[in-house]
Amino acid sequence: MESTATQPLDAADTRHLLARVGFGATEEEAAALHGLTRAQAVQAILDGARREAVTPGPDWLGDAAHVYPTLGKLDADDRKALVKLTNERVLALKAWWYGEMLATPSPVTERMTLFWHNHFTSSLRKTRSPILHFRQNALLRREGLGNFATLLNAVARDPVMLDYLDNRLNRKQKPNENFARELLELFTLGEGHYTEADIKEAARAFTGWTTDRDRVHFVDNPRIHDAGGKTFLGQTGRFDGGDILRIILQQPRTAEYVAGKMWREFVSPMPDAAEVKRLAAVFRDGRYEIKPLMSALLTSEAFWAQANRGELIKSPVELLVGTVRFFKNTPVDDVTLARYGKRLGEDIFDPPNVKGWPGYTAWISTDTLLAREQFLQRLLRGDRLGAVPANMVRPGKPAPPSLPMATDESMAGPKGVAAEAELRTLLLAKPPANPPSADASARVRLAALFLDPVYQLK
C-alpha cells in the first residue's frame, strides 16, 4: 500500500483522481494538487470537503404555505395553478443542484451527495415537495462524508423517505413493509442476507414512524406503534425502528455492502472481495465514519492500478458538469443542463425506481450515446444551449467556449505538441480511439479530444 500511495502524483494520476472523486480535472484543480504525493492529494481533497452548498437555495424555500402541496380540496383552477407552481419549482430545484455542482470548490462533496441520492433513493415524482427534497439534499450533503450511522438514522426519519417508501402509512393495525424491505435489500444488507420474516418483524418495529398531517415533520406516534416482542436477525426484544437500525449496524455485512457499492462507484465495476472485506473492517472500526473509508479506498492499490483506469463510464451529470466546468463561461444555463441530464438518462431527484440508476454500461445506449455526442458537438460549436442569463449574452452568435491554446499558431511547433499532449492527459484516461489526423487544424484536433469515445470514460 505504502509504495502506491506515497508515489508523487503525475499528470495522469491527477486526471484519474479528479475524474473519480470530482467532475474531472480543470486546469486550476490540477494545479492545486501539483507536487503532492497520491496520498497527500487524497487527503487534501477529503480535508477540504465542504458540508454545505456554496450557492444560496431557491428563494421559495421559506414558502411555508406550500411545503407539501396537496391538491385534494382545491377546485380545478387552484389545482392547475398549484400543479404549475410545483412543476416550476421541481425544475428550479434540479437546476439549482446543477448550479451548485458547477460552482462548488468541493466537487467531492457533490459526488458523495449524488452517491447517497442514488443509494437512499427518493423521487419528486412520488413526493412532490421541492422544499422537502431540498432539505433531504442538504442532509445527504452534510453527512455525505460524515457518519453512515448518523446518515442512516436521519434518512429513516426523513419526511421524504417516510413518504417515498410509505412508512408514513405503516401502522400496527395495517403494517406496510415497503421501507423495511428496501432498508434491508438496498440500503444496508443486500439481498440474501436476511429472511422474509426479518422484513415482517422490521416493518412491525417501524410502525409509528410517520409524519405530521402536513407530511412535513417526523413524528414517532406510539398509538400506532406495535410494541410487542419481535425477533430480528436472531435477536429478540420489543424493538422499535431505532433498535432495528442499531442491529443492522452491528452486522459486518452492512459495512461490506456499503464498501462494495462505493468500490463500484469509485474504483472499478468488479470489486475485489478480499479488499472489500478489508475496507469494511476499516469502516466498522472507524464507527462508520465515511472519510476514513474513502481515504482507504482512494489510497488502495486497486484505485491506482493502471488496469482500472478509464474502466468506469461517466454518468450524465459527470459528463455535463465536468465539461461545462472545464470551459469557463460556457453559454449554457442550469435549467438546460437539468433537461439534458434527463435526456441522457439521469433525471436528478427522480431516479428510475427505488434501486436508483444502475450506472456503468447502463448509461450507454444507442440513443443516449447519440445524445451525449450531440451535446458535446453543440457545446464545442458554441451553440447557445438554452436561455442564457442576460449578462452573459453577447450580440450575435455567442463565442465558442475558449479552448486553451486553440489557435493554429499556438499549436504549431514542439511547444504546441507538448500543450496538446498535456491537454490529452488531463482529459482522456486512455489513448484516443479516434485520433485526428496530424494535418487537422488546431481546433479540430482539440475538439476531437472531447468527441473521442474515450472522453466518456473516467
Add this chain to the structure above:
Amino acid sequence: MIRLSRRDSLKILGAAALVPVMYGAPGPLRAYAQAARRLPASRIGKRVFVLVELKGGNDGLNTVIPYADPNLPQMRPSLVLPGEEMLTLGDGLAFNPALKPLMAAWDKGDLGILCGVGYPQPNRSHFRSIEIWETASKSEETLSEGWVASTLHGDVGRTADGIVIGDYEFGPLTGSAMRNVIIGKPDQFIAQAKKIQAVKDSSGGGALGYILRTRAELLDASTKLAPLFAEPPALPVAFPSTAFGNELKTAAQLIVADAGVPVLKVSLGSFDTHVNQRGQHDNLLRQLAEGLAAFREAMLVTGHWNDVLMLTYSEFGRRANENASKGTDHGTAAPHLLLGGRIKGGFHGAQPNLEDLEAGDLKFSTDYRAVYATVARDWWGLAGDIGRLGAHKSLGLLA
C-alpha cells in the same frame, strides 16, 4: 438505457455461485449471459409487432363503454353519452363515437378487444405502474429489463431489433438482449448519426469496448436506414398530420421497405384526464382511431397486414366514478386493442362489473402478462423458455 436486474442475470447464468451476489454481474458479463441464451427465432421472419403506448392512463370505460349498464349515468354524469351516438359492438358494449374510424377493422374481424386487462395489487402511480407494464413484473417487484427484451432474442443480422419512434425511452424494449434505436424524426436521426465517426476496431473489452460496440450498432442501423429514409417507400394512404400519425407513418415506411425490424413502438398522450375529460379524451381517441385506421389501410394495400400485430397498452385505466372536476382519477383495469391480419376479432375476456368494484376500482379479468405470453408464444413462436412470462398460457388470440 440497457438494464438487467441482478435476479435475472443470476437466473440466466444458472450458476449463482459464479457471481458474488453482493455485487451483481457487470455489464459485459451480462451481455455475454444474454447472448448465450439467444435461440433461433423460428416464426419471427418478417413479422412486426407494433406497441402502441397510451401514455397517462387511458379511461377504458369511456373507450369501450358499457352503455347499457344502468349504473353508468349516475357514476359518470358528465361523460355519459346519448345511446344513439354509441357505436354498438354487442354484449352491451360500444365504442366511443370518436373511434368510428376503427369500425371497419372491427367489422372485418381485424380488431380484438381485450377486456379488463390489469394485474393484482394495482399500483396507481403513473411512473411505477408503467414500469410494471413495461417489465412484466409483479406489483411489488422491481425489474429493470423490459418484457420484450427479456423474451425476444436479438439477432445481429437485423438492422436493429427494435425501434422506438418519437419517444426517448426504450420502455418494454429495454435490455442488453436487444439492439434498439430511437428515432424522433427520421431525417434528424440520420443527420445526427452521420456526425458520429466510425471507429475501426470495436473488439475490445471493458467500458470502452462497450461504448465502441454501441457506436458500431448505431452506425450500422443508421447506415442501413439512411437510404430508406432518403427515399421512403410511397404509401397508398394519407396519414393524419398529427404527431401520432407521423409516428405511424414512419412505422409503415419501415415495414413497407422491409427494414427487417421486428419490434416498433409508438405512443400517444396524454390520457391523464383528471379535469374536463370529455373533449380532451374524445380528441385523443379520434387521433388514435384515425392513425390506426390509416396504418391498417396502408398495410392492407401493400400486402403487409398479415405480418403485423398491434397492441395498445397504458399504465392503468381510470376510476369507475368520475371526479368532481368532470374528469377521472387513476384507476386499474382497462380494455386494450389488438389489431392485425392474423388476429381473432371480437371480444376476449370478461368486461369488469360496475357493481363489483374494489375500493371504487374495476377488478381485472385478464392478466396483462397473459397477453404478452400470447405474443411470445403465438406471434414469435417461442416454444421454450419465455422467462418471467412462462407461468402464463396463450389466450389464443391469433387465428
